Amino acid sequence: MAEYSVDELQAPVWMNDQFFTEILRKSENDPSLGIVGGYELLPATKPGDHYASIMFRTCIRYRLSGQSGEQEINLIIKAQPMADGFKKEISKDNALFAKEIKMYSEILPAMVKVLKEAGEHLEVARLIHASLEPNVVVVLESLTPKGWIPGRESVVSFEEAFPSIRNIANFHAASLYVNQQIMDLSTNSVKEILAEGVVLNLFTKGFEEFCVAIGKWEGYESFVKKLKTLLSSMDQRLQDAYTVNPATVGYNVLNHADFSWKNVMHKRSSDGRKVVDSMLIDYQCCHWGSPAVDVWSLLDLIVDNRTKTAHRSRMLYEYHKQFAKVLDKMGFMGKIPTLVDLQMELLRKGFLEVLHVTVFEKYKFVQMTDTMFDSFDEGNPDDPCYHNEEYCDIIRAELLSLLHRGLLD
Template identity: 30%
Template sequence: MPDNVDAEQFNPDELVAPEWLNAKFIGDVLSAYENSPELNVTDLKITPASAQGDHYASVMFRTTAEYTTSKGKFVKPLIIKTMPEQEGHKKDMLSESHLFSTEIGAYTKALPEFERILREAGDNTQLYVPCIYHSLAPRQVMIFEDLVPQGYSVIRNRPVKEVELKNVFTKLAKWHAVSMKLMNEQPEFLKEFQYGLIEMPTLMSDPMVTSGMDTFLKTLDKIPEVTKYKPYFEKIKVDYLQRMADVMQEFRKNYQSDGYYVMCHGDFHLRNMMFKENGDVMFVDFQICNLCPITIDLSYSIYMLMEPEQRWDLGKDIINYYFSVLVETLKKIGYKAEMPTKAGLWKQIHRHKYYDFFLMTTFLPMILAIKANTLKMSEIIQDTATREKAFLLDSYVEEVKKLLPKYEEMGYFKDL
């Protein structure tokens, strides 16, 4: 690790690069990518790629490779993404998952076709940054050009701006629209994308997930204004995780004729996006892209992306904006099936309320603590005491005070 790197800012397993990540490996990658057999790496700097709290489901390094070819001297900034090698919770959770095969498929098959369809319709929206190298064996690795030198950065210490949110949901709507067209016209094309969050082997038994409701119920006892809602959550605590899983797997296991299904990003939160000063956004981290209800990205974004002022109305304005772009894009690309309706979308969001219950009781306190840089992601995920602290943060208590009455107004507590 370089002397100027502050170890406290980064994940411990990203402080020292594995032995295989060296000048020879990067040289072979660049030589193949640029079709330059004589390419020679003359210097290689390796540092952690992102700050604590930006990600968990991989290990990432930033490299700057200086190299020569017959055409001269060059510098290439790269991001290397690989699976955890250190023993521990992260490796146990991720080692048997389909994360890398899913993301490789997204970069090499799905997203290029999405962009091709948009280009054919006269839309030059860029949905992804090309992957310059990928491998599943002997190790799982992906390499990309670094977006930071191109002017992109992750939002960490300020709220996301309205213009940035609109750009996010414009791009998401176009992504979803193209996937709807492909799912309708070429149902086999995206069939391999069947592994979402629920299919991660140990997730549903991990304390991070299983302890959420009990901790939430204890929190309600400490908030007099909303204690009256506790019986609703007591009633569902036995099976709400299964009901949440049913929502996420609906396309594959319980297809509904009136459902809207797309290829979702699957982990649509602020740290999986990079922005330019002009508000332009680039999505990253496609490890759990899968075919599922349209609500998986939309509801997730309410809790994991939006600011409180948008969330307290369950994202109504921005989701309606997203829907207008979705329909406009479907028309533009020649979608042949029945057009979705705004009423149909909100009906589906309401029908999938158990997904909201899970996100609000389990993921929201964690993301608020991470966004505020109050607690470390790895400690929230792995340590019960740290996780419980997130539920007592003022920011989370205020959210609960606003969200539960909104759920009641929306009828979420009826027929539980």
């Protein structure tokens, strides 16, 4: 497999001296800032790490006016894809980039501020530059020199999951407070992106593939029948999952809404064996709606299935404990949702767990590539994943669990 995504082997021509000089002059508030020496633009990620942008990294040395010494900054440059395929299709109207720019420029700074005032913390990369014209781009200061590394697999223990539990609880709590006291967050929606178009097609084809694959398993005919019934109303069920709760039913928060092992970064212990801290990245899909959107992802897409099975109740308890504590420390003027309220949200939005089991669980067992979704229409029910003993054991157990909780009806 290629070490880097093909569309990131050559940076766009506009990523040049003039571009970097202009954005650094603005960022450092120094109109005389000058770049010193050369720099190299390299792919920032590995194939399959992201699906709605192209990303590059570089280290630039520069000199401020009136200073003899040089400084350097490591940058991550996130731009709109130009090559035909899934990446270009999903980002073609700039909506994802517009959302992420608003997050980094307005919403995240407000969240970080109120959390800090409450004695809490949310690690966020520093925004250097963002624009939709003349080029669609977000430039961030790289956190790699500070010891942060990309997450490329689900975490395998409650202890390693705890930083992510804390982070998503803080994110949700801060969003409630910010929405109440500072700015309206309720207009942030990703329903039209995740429940329509190419993404809906991706989910539908993945669900179909799953039905065909387990249809070959002896004794699973009744499961396939139930799943096909769900499949026939996939679009409506997704719409329902992402529909904002009315004031009389449940509650809403700003969800990250793309909360998976690929959208977190970790710090590891000195021996590299354990995750000791984590942070959220990639804010292109943030969505105002039920907290179940992210909490189901916490259970299904952040940790491995063994950890979910062993610590599900504890993870939910610790998430809610942190969420409620932070709201109380902030002085939230409203009813703080209870753990029972959260459990009700998870049940009401239970189709999301069905989707995670049928479509997403397999990605923990396959090699991700940057073009794998380009040919998703073809499907692959003969994928070796469906013969992986560990994967099959997980699916059998999860299907029974979904059945017993009424989520297949």
